[in-house]
Amino acid sequence: MTNAAAGETLLAVEEICLRFGGVQALSEVSFDIKRGEIRAIIGPNGAGKTSMLNVINGFYRPNRGVIRFRGQSFTRMRPGFAARNGIARTFQNVALFRGMTTLDNLMTGRTLKMKRGFFWQLLRYGPAMDEEIEHRRAVEEIIDFLEIEAIRRVPVGRLPYGLQKRVELGRALATEPELLLLDEPMTGMNLEEKEDMCRFILEVNAQFGMTIALIEHDMGVVMDLSNRVVVLDYGRKIADDAPAVVKQDPAVIAAYLGVAG
Template sequence: MDRMAWQGQGMTRQADGPPEWRGAARGALGAGGGAAGGADAAGDAPAADAAAGLAGGAAGHGEARPHGAAQVLLDLQHISLSFGGVKALTDISFDVREHEIRAIIGPNGAGKSSMLNVINGVYHPQQGRIVFRGEERRRMHPTAAARQGIARTFQNIALFKGMTVLDNIMTGRNTRVRSGLLANALWWGPARREEMEHRRKVEEVIDFLEIQAIRKTPVGRLPYGLQKRVELARALAAEPSLLLLDEPMAGMNVEEKQDMCRFILDVNRQFGTTIVLIEHDMGVVMDISDRVVVLDYGKKIGDGTPGEVKSSPEVIRAYLGAAH
């Protein structure tokens, strides 16, 4: 099966790193680059694991993969978000280039998930500009964001537990349905052909993520790690150009993290999908990210390659605390 077939976005992309790069990153994780079991189901990471990741997590990755003159896909300018008197984000600016893996890290409560919610339209910032594909977006609704090519997964799994894996992934195709309600109810003519095409795309995603054996299993019966993979599959079924991942490896063991890293890297390299990733495991972040932005108490305190960020005194202080 041609894995490129289900997403035309990546058809013209050239490999922009050495062919052994992905294996090196995965090998580093297997050797202990990631914090084994360091995150619980809510995604919390002990300070010791963060320290280990900051100190040596980039060993398998080295510097960021070169992207040359990659165009800016998403540009966030001076974003500020408040809930009453609580400031969740304060004057944050950074960009996301096409085809890169851009990580957002920071301690709990730093505003990482709030930033993802701003990007896909769940929250509307009181100040700042959001420019996506060169056009400024004003008060974007999540459905409109999805139609523009932005898909996401969630920190807490948001699947239909009573539905099968196949049916859950099919819901990711909703924004691409063109037939009307009546035509779909009758399942006739163009509506029938359209659904068959959607099912073909979904089957390709299932093959890609290696979940053929559970395609007819209700999601509620699956272990946690497989449920996270199904949620990734649902997001990929939308054929996004920008994929937002909110702690995709939280609560996973080392083997599950290795598999998820492999799939994320394959999505990025084979399909050309741009990825914005929130993750507490510093070994994972330093291994697979091209650039990293660091938040702390809703403010940006670092931005650069993994090597630059891990050596920043302000970033180290945010994770480990200042000496007294």
């Protein structure tokens, strides 16, 4: 892989508009995500960041605009298609199966990769068993990577929030995505948990060459992690550059401080 920031374009959104009734959530937003980079999407509350992620993985259908993914153009993405084609995500409010253990939650991330049908799985014999072992091995690698051995058998609902976030990242990794969308991976975490999460994100990017787009409020985290930052405000893109440049941008400062500009 070449320099992370100089890779080819993996995904691009072009002039995306999204309206809910009278509310213009996104207007003519365009930016691209290059292969191998960590791309941050920032902005004040209600700027349209999560809506943008939802458009990318197909939860929302944009009113106008085009999504280009691996050279193909779509007027809308579909969640199932996105998942099968290597786009995984985590959610702002953790969305795990709370009654299931960490291990089982991670195994659900492998569902799309299981080839044997329902009845084979019921038999749990021969090829179905081999397949389960293979997937379990992949999941154990992730458990080791995220250092969550101690909670392997604990139902997710009983875990503290910071660990639930970690499990959710694990489930996204289990799908072996090409593009990982992280919606505020550090909210509600203490400093140590944030540092751990930063370490995992950097490792995922460096070790597996995974492309990452993340929404984050903590400017320190954004500065440390991302190669490029796109800034949204009231559904519009107001800046798109390297983090150090974006931080100095008067429009961005105004948006964050609420100065009429």
